[in-house]
Amino acid sequence: MPQVSSIDRLPPDIKTQLQQLLQDPRVTQLGATAKINEILAADGHPERVSKSAVNRYSMQMAEVGEELRQSREIANMWIGKLGTAPEGNVGMLAIEIIKTMSFELAMVLKRGDMDSESAPGTIKMIKELALTCMRLEKSANDNMKREKEIRTQFAEEAAKTASETARAAGVSPDTVDRIWKEVLRMA
Secondary structure, eight states, X not given: OOOOOTTTTSOHHHHHHHHHHHHOTTSOHHHHHHHHHHHHHHTTOSOOOOHHHHXXXXXXXXXXXXXXXXXXXXXXXXXXXXXXXXXXXXXXXXXXXHHHHHHXXXXXXXXXXXXXXXXXXXXXHHHHHHHHHHHHHHHHHHHHHHHHHHHHHHHHHHHHHHHHHHHHTTOOHHHHHHXXXXXXXXX
């Protein structure tokens, strides 16, 4: 089992400060390292972070940031394409995204890039995401089915009312029958 990085052993509040320092373009990695080590010393923590640990962490943050940026670009592209599309297409997109995430997770696990502690949580998260997607798609299908039932019921009532009104006005039975069929066809 690989040794936990000195960055990952930092208290959460100090790790947050490191992240903020690394995001500030005015602060160098050396400056961030020195500042975090000052904070650790002031708080009485015996550990210190090395320049190489901060550099590795900064590179990881940059990589994650780039992946997030790419994901947002892809999502915006699909939203642009599917914004007015039926819900089923959006559901299919969500399923494809989950498949991609599952594949990428399998590759990460195969390469050994994820530690055994975080793997179960990540797998569980993808599983829950897939279940949520499945439930949302079922809900969308149920809504579409209910909408169709409402339209059909409304068309039947409209056809009945139109037929009764036409009969009362003395319209021929053939014309009343045509009106009935035309109104029902709209559903």
